[in-house]
Amino acid sequence: MDGQPARQQDTCSFDDEEPPGKxxxxxxxxxxxxxxxxxxxxxxxNAIRSVRQLRDLLPFNPDELEAIGKLEAEYKLAIPPYYFSLINVADPNDPIRLQSVTSPLEANSNFELEDPLEEDKDSPVPGITHRYPDRCLMVTTHVCTMYCRFCTRKRATMVRGGWxxxxxxxxxxIEYVREHPQIRDVIVSGGDPLTLPPAKLKYFLHSLRDIPHVDVIRIGTRVPTTLPQRLYDPEMLDILESTEKVWIQTHFNHPREITPEVARVCKxxxxxxxxxxxxxxxxxxxNDDLATMRKLMRALLRVKIRPYYLFHCDxxxxxxxxxxxxxKGLEIMEGLRGHLSGLAIPTYVVDAPHGGGKIPLLxxxxxxxxxxxxxxxxxxxxLVRYQAEDKPTTIEETANRGVxxxxxxxxxxIVPPDSERMQRRRxxxxxxKAKAEEESASCCDAHEEPPPAKNGRRRLTPLPVVS
Ligand code: SF4
Structure with missing residues (x-):
């Protein structure tokens, strides 16, 4: 040894390391x-792609089988063995199953639309939706690793093939983005862009990277959720890293989707x-209950994913x-904000009809x-009075109750009497008080005046808490 400190091990390397969990x-x-x-x-x-395969893996009654058989031609089906293994097969209402397995309920469409967000109407060239001033969406493929039963872009993923x-x-x-300098943020989507062949993915990402006015390339993907193994591939990681401007927009809907495999790819x-x-x-x-949503948000933070949006289902x-x-969405937000770390709070949004875009609700x-x-x-x-500006207040003695x-x-x-925080304060x-009494008992002559206010200013008295 030459006295030099040993180089730290590359903590980014996984090799044979398996994150905790089974x-x-x-x-x-x-x-x-x-x-x-x-x-x-x-x-x-080995993905499950037909009702015939589903029949051997999950219990269905004959009516259900007939109904989902009819839906086979309408909506694509694909569930990788990894994602399928997260299903509790004994539970017909299992949340992973509901997201991935065809349901007879898909036939009951009342007023649902093919293109509910009217993305096609804001499309200057095929594949681009340009709705907001500084960003656009780019549909790069029709292929997904799994076809989510709730997908907003079914009209795109139902196109057969992919080239x-x-x-x-x-x-x-790419030309459209290049010719529009106001575009700073490109959302690369699909289908799922991480299903693209590496050469084609590289074409999209590196072409966008080389456009000087593009600051952010957001990849919208469910690959980390449904096929994390795709991101074990160093070639894929090299393409993403070499693009430099990439942000990954993941899509997890249930805490059971956050697995050791997911932890590995996040790292x-x-x-x-x-x-x-x-x-x-x-x-x-x-996930329409507070306990599940809290678990999901906490699980996301554990793998260092920041909850960003909670979308109302289109x-x-x-x-x-x-x-x-x-x-229901507002009820859930009420139970998240303040109760969980601010990092764990997504913005609840409704994607407005007629291309109105995302509207936050609180x-x-x-x-x-x-x-x-x-x-x-x-x-x-x-309930608390808050005075935003520094101006004198005239106290009106007329009101004697309520807000x-x-x-x-x-x-x-006005503080709820059972507030945990106030109980802690008390x-x-x-x-x-007990400590002060103890101290004054041991030194009965000591009597300390509070220190004078600095700069001659009036000392602030704490706000009275009134319950
Ligand atoms: S991965 Fe995304 S685009 Fe593909 S089916 Fe699911 S929600 Fe739709």
């Missing part, structure tokens, strides 16, 4: 060697400099049975307002 397998594939199981090609080749060669349409999409992507953001679709039976054909009320935190102040509500139900007292300034807050106060 990978799951359906009994059908239990004997498949690990090398094959970890091979994305094997996973794709490996770079087409004139592909070139036109690889992060180590190669790609920020990870997630969008979740709110779906009846899948009115797309074949997905009406997944749609919830807006109140529970109401602004309760009342006057010229002088607003009354705000926090997650605990505390009006806060507006008039006779009270500063506890701290008691402890402090």
């Amino acid at each position: 990978p799951k397998r359906h009994p059908l594939w239990r004997k498949v060697p690990k090398k094959l199981w970890d091979d994305w090609r094997w996973q794709s080749q 490996d060669a770079i087409s004139r349409d592909d070139e036109r999409m 690889s992507l992060l180590c190669r400099g790609m920020p990870l953001n997630n969008h979740t679709v709110l779906m009846k039976g899948v 009115p797309v054909i074949g997905a009406g049975h997944f749609r919830t009320s807006i109140w 529970p109401n935190y602004l309760v009342s307002a006057s010229d002088d102040c607003v009354v705000l509500r926090n997650y605990e139900g505390m 009006s007292q806060l507006i008039q300034g006779t009270k500063t807050a 506890q701290y106060l008691q402890t402090k």
